[in-house]
Amino acid sequence: MQPLLNVHDLSISFQIERGMVHPVTGISFSIFPGQTLALVGESGCGKSISAMSILRLLPTPPTRYPGGRILFGDQDLLQADEHHMQHIRGGQIAMIFQEPMTSLNPVYTVGDQIIEAILLHQKVNARQARQIAIKSMADVGIADPESRLDVYPHQMSGGMRQRVMIAMALSCQPKLLIADEPTTALDVTIQAQILELLRKLQQKTQMAIMLITHDLGVVAENADVVAVMYAGRIVEYGRVEDIFDAPQHPYTQGLLASIPKLGHEADRLNTIAGTVPSPAHFPTGCRFHPRCPRMQDDKLCSDQDPALREVLPKHWAACHHVPDFQSKPVTEPFLNAKRTTNPAVLNLETDPGRA
Numbered sequence: 001m002q003p004l005l006n007v008h009d010l011s012i013s014f015q016i017e018r019g020m021v022h023p024v025t026g027i028s029f030s031i032f033p034g035q036t037l038a039l040v041g042e043s044g045c046g047k048s049i050s051a052m053s054i055l056r057l058l059p060t061p062p063t064r065y066p067g068g069r070i071l072f073g074d075q076d077l078l079q080a081d082e083h084h085m086q087h088i089r090g091g092q093i094a095m096i097f098q099e100p101m102t103s104l105n106p107v108y109t110v111g112d113q114i115i116e117a118i119l120l121h122q123k124v125n126a127r128q129a130r131q132i133a134i135k136s137m138a139d140v141g142i143a144d145p146e147s148r149l150d151v152y153p154h155q156m157s158g159g160m161r162q163r164v165m166i167a168m169a170l171s172c173q174p175k176l177l178i179a180d181e182p183t184t185a186l187d188v189t190i191q192a193q194i195l196e197l198l199r200k201l202q203q204k205t206q207m208a209i210m211l212i213t214h215d216l217g218v219v220a221e222n223a224d225v226v227a228v229m230y231a232g233r234i235v236e237y238g239r240v241e242d243i244f245d246a247p248q249h250p251y252t253q254g255l256l257a258s259i260p261k262l263g264h265e266a267d268r269l270n271t272i273a274g275t276v277p278s279p280a281h282f283p284t285g286c287r288f289h290p291r292c293p294r295m296q297d298d299k300l301c302s303d304q305d306p307a308l309r310e311v312l313p314k315h316w317a318a319c320h321h322v323p324d325f326q327s328k329p330v331t332e333p334f335l336n337a338k339r340t341t342n343p344a345v346l347n348l349e350t351d352p353g354r355a
């Protein structure tokens with residue numbers, strides 16, 4: 001099976017007054033139909049702008065793409081004209097943004113906004129579009145959807161607004177859904193409902209999902225494949241079970257070690273020393289080396305940026321101190337995998353070696 005989306009060696013730059021900034025450098029990943037890829041990392045590591053670049057939502061200028069390709073099927077989206085991208089956005093690739101209150105227009109009813117998207121991407125009349133909107137709202141668990149079509153965003157709770165965003169995204173039956181922190185600012189009960197809803201809709205339609213988050217619990221419960229980002233680079237990539245059971249990059253190990261463990265209330269939380277570097281001043285060599293516990297006056301780490309290499313079967317990491325899995329040329333990340341482990345096995349609370 002060919003990947004639905006294949007991002008190959010993508011770099012993103014911004015032209016600012018002080019010169020050129022390179023927040024994302026040479027990232028590669030693939031997403032297959034029915035698969036969930038989690039893009040994980042701290043705030044500011046480049047997750048959201050990578051996702052927005054897939055839909056070409058970043059203004060050019062100041063945004064530039066000095067290298068790479070974004071293949072959706074057999075078409076490079078970076079080379080597509082704006083007219084074609086208008087049909088891709090919302091139709092074949094949909095996106096749920098972080099904050100639904102700022103994503104929904106406050107002066108239009110939620111029904112008007114969903115119907116507008118349907119009319120733009122489907123060959124239906126206004127009456128048919130309204131029926132599709134009602135069904136979409138019912139599918140995401142909104143009670144009495146026909147009357148809720150006529151309310152304004154401020155009249156709904158945060159959880160309901162997020163459901164409206166999902167209904168709008170799914171109303172045109174996209175092949176790929178990009179969910180950028182879809183449960184931010186929601187309480188844990190609503191968060192669980194939203195994620196369960198996405199899982200059910202994915203099973204029903206075989207839609208691919210790109211899940212952007214820094215919540216490792218959400219990743220353990222929902223992802224098939226995980227890409228860990230740090231300072232604009234993907235530093236580890238593999239199946240969710242492999243990443244959580246045997247992390248190879250010191251940054252991933254630090255993230256997992258920092259999770260609070262049940263029964264260890266008196267223990268101090270583990271932390272990663274130092275701070276995340278600014279995109280305007282990334283360190284030379286490995287971008288993680290100033291904070292890395294493996295760094296011991298090693299010129300290799302400070303001078304040379306490590307490539308993403310296959311260090312275990314179907315498991316890639318970018319670290320000079322992890323040996324190659326095999327001597328033959330290393331392939332780029334290209335992983336058609338579904339999770340084989342029950343989420344309960346990836347225990348976030350009791351097993352310090354897992355998350």
